[in-house]
Amino acid sequence: MKPIQAAITGVQGYVPEYVLSNAELEKMVDTTDEWITSRTGIKERRLLKGEGLGASYMGIQAAKGLLEKTQTDAKEIDMLICATATPDMVFPATANLIAQGIGCTADCLSYDIMAACSGFLFALTTASKFIETGVFKKIIVVGTDKMSSIIDYTDRQTCVIFGDGAGAVLLEANTEGNGLIDHILRSDGAGSEFLYMKAGGSRYPASTQTVANKEHYVTQHGSVVFKHAVKNMADTSYELVQRNGLSADEIAYLVPHQANLRIIDATAERLGLNPNKVLINIQRYGNTTNGTIPLCLWDFESQFKKGDNLVLAAFGGGFTWGAAYLKWAY
Numbered sequence: 060m061k062p063i064q065a066a067i068t069g070v071q072g073y074v075p076e077y078v079l080s081n082a083e084l085e086k087m088v089d090t091t092d093e094w095i096t097s098r099t100g101i102k103e104r105r106l107l108k109g110e111g112l113g114a115s116y117m118g119i120q121a122a123k124g125l126l127e128k129t130q131t132d133a134k135e136i137d138m139l140i141c142a143t144a145t146p147d148m149v150f151p152a153t154a155n156l157i158a159q160g161i162g163c164t165a166d167c168l169s170y171d172i173m174a175a176c177s178g179f180l181f182a183l184t185t186a187s188k189f190i191e192t193g194v195f196k197k198i199i200v201v202g203t204d205k206m207s208s209i210i211d212y213t214d215r216q217t218c219v220i221f222g223d224g225a226g227a228v229l230l231e232a233n234t235e236g237n238g239l240i241d242h243i244l245r246s247d248g249a250g251s252e253f254l255y256m257k258a259g260g261s262r263y264p265a266s267t268q269t270v271a272n273k274e275h276y277v278t279q280h281g282s283v284v285f286k287h288a289v290k291n292m293a294d295t296s297y298e299l300v301q302r303n304g305l306s307a308d309e310i311a312y313l314v315p316h317q318a319n320l321r322i323i324d325a326t327a328e329r330l331g332l333n334p335n336k337v338l339i340n341i342q343r344y345g346n347t348t349n350g351t352i353p354l355c356l357w358d359f360e361s362q363f364k365k366g367d368n369l370v371l372a373a374f375g376g377g378f379t380w381g382a383a384y385l386k387w388a389y
């Protein structure tokens with residue numbers, strides 16, 4: 060009997076309507092379109108507006124669209140994992156809210172994974188184990204973040220980078236040799252002092268002091284994060300490609316986390332890939348954290364052919380990072 064692999068059988072994204080352009084940011088902080096474009100590759104990002112709308116709202120839009128597109132009944136979904144750094148609330152899990160929002164039954168196991176910007180990759184590989192062992196047949200993996208809820212729009216170093224968005228994939232068993240083939244995932248808490256949101260958790264619960272100190276916003280030591288991201292995303296992708304004996308010619312596409320165009324370029328260069336094999340949509344959405352990889356798959360879905368070798372790569376707070384090798388299944 061051929062081994063069961065977990066294959067992506069559908070992908071759907073959702074981005075909010077509101078566009079925050081570099082021109083608008085020029086009016087908000089001391090920055091320029093030229094600086095943002097040349098240092099990050101970002102031209103605009105989306106922001107979710109509307110009272111009471113959180114990460115689950117965007118996750119629901121993406122997952123609902125996914126069910127429609129793949130003609131799947133919500134009652135068939137065995138599991139839903141949501142990767143997010145901006146859950147609606149600390150609990151219940153945002154995955155519970157999304158599962159309910161799309162009409163899943165209580166038989167659908169749902170929970171969140173938090174691994175900052177690597178969360179979607181971690182969730183995808185976690186979900187694949189439940190498919191590979193035959194425990195579950197259909198799993199939805201959602202990556203969704205409302206980064207605008209934790210960004211200080213007076214901090215020019217972070218507010219130009221992040222945006223809001225969500226994506227969702229359907230995972231099903233495949234015995235044709237397509238699906239997730241291999242992955243390398245890593246995490247190192249030594250990175251925790253360089254990218255974090257200090258307050259709002261159990262160590263520093265929300266207080267008037269934490270609000271006054273702006274501790275409910277992302278704090279980032281940009282250049283330190285940048286150096287680690289460049290090295291780790293490139294090294295891990297290279298290691299994965301090497302151990303699977305993949306030449307640059309055999310890789311159809313690199314699907315990288317969209318944090319900074321220069322980080323993506325470094326990984327592509329390390330793998331020896333032509334620019335046309337590197338999927339980039341950072342100019343339109345910025346860094347949507349857990350949304351980047353599924354949004355990228357969604358944007359470029361029409362280019363993929365069955366059997367294409369894709370390398371997914373991510374880096375995020377923690378630090379967390381990794382790469383996954385999969386064969387496209389449709």
Ligand code: COA
Pocket residue numbers: 089090091094095098099176215216219279280281282283284285288318319322346374375376
């Ligand atoms: N507009 C204009 N100038 C800015 C700016 C902005 N939006 N943000 C920072 N600067 C300034 C800095 O203040 C600094 O000025 P100084 O030299 O007078 O002190 C200068 O630009 C260079 O800052 P530096 O932080 O070294 O820039 P950088 O080239 O590293 O780019 C980031 C900054 C944030 C774009 C970059 O570090 C980065 O992308 N880091 C990783 C981010 C990331 O991936 N985060 C998520 C993890 S998934």
